[in-house]
Amino acid sequence: AKMSDTARLLEAASFAAEKHRDQRRKDARATPYINHPIEVARILAEANVGDVEVLMAAILHDTIEDTETTAEELTKTFGERVCGLVLEVTDDKGLDKLERKRLQVVNAATKSDCAKLIKIADKIANLRDLKASPPDWCEQRVGAYVQFAEMVAGGCRGTNVLLDAWAMKEASSSFDVL
Numbered sequence: 001a002k003m004s005d006t007a008r009l010l011e012a013a014s015f016a017a018e019k020h021r022d023q024r025r026k027d028a029r030a031t032p033y034i035n036h037p038i039e040v041a042r043i044l045a046e047a048n049v050g051d052v053e054v055l056m057a058a059i060l061h062d063t064i065e066d067t068e069t070t071a072e073e074l075t076k077t078f079g080e081r082v083c084g085l086v087l088e089v090t091d092d093k094g095l096d097k098l099e100r101k102r103l104q105v106v107n108a109a110t111k112s113d114c115a116k117l118i119k120i121a122d123k124i125a126n127l128r129d130l131k132a133s134p135p136d137w138c139e140q141r142v143g144a145y146v147q148f149a150e151m152v153a154g155g156c157r158g159t160n161v162l163l164d165a166w167a168m169k170e171a172s173s174s175f176d177v178l
């Protein structure tokens with residue numbers, strides 16, 4: 001039987017929760033990691049993104065990068081398109097962290113519109129987290145992250161006006177934390 005959109009979305013949430021089960025955010029309370037992908041999908045829904053496969057890919061967006069999940073597994077469970085979107089927002093783990101960040105900035109504008117939506121929502125979520133539940137970072141590291149996230153979000157602009165506005169708001173008000 002064909003699964004409903006709601007059932008597929010919950011299937012993705014359940015899959016991501018299991019994959020991220022032992023991971024925590026970098027904040028002082030060690031928030032369960034799954035709160036973040038759920039928040040990214042929620043931000044997209046609030047911005048009126050109704051494409052269920054984009055919302056599914058948002059919930060799954062850190063599974064390949066941060067867990068043992070493979071592309072084959074995502075394709076088999078959620079289909080080619082969802083897997084392709086997750087791959088589009090996944091860093092090449094063979095590169096060092098600085099190079100991965102540089103490539104996120106230079107490649108952002110070349111991504112598909114759906115991948116840009118996920119990327120910009122991811123940066124909005126992380127900038128909000130940085131303010132509301134910050135890791136124990138020095139000022140200069142916070143500043144470097146904000147600048148990086150702003151540049152990636154800049155490359156993702158132009159697909160959804162609400163997301164553009166929220167990213168701009170986070171980038172400008174992030175001077176508050178400095």
Ligand code: NDP
Nearest residue numbers: 025026027062097098126129130133134135140141144145
């Ligand atoms: P960062 O240290 O840049 O950490 C940011 C990432 O952590 C976010 O993109 C997010 O990724 C995740 N995250 C988890 N919890 C939070 C939270 N509460 N708030 C915001 N983001 C959170 O990334 P890496 O650890 O991958 O890489 C280390 C990098 O940091 C290197 O590039 C290095 O150059 C740099 N660095 C800079 C220092 C400095 O002082 N400037 C010092 C040390 C390292 P996700 O969406 O994937 O969860």
Ligand code: ZN
Nearest residue numbers: 036061062122
């Ligand atoms: Zn993320």
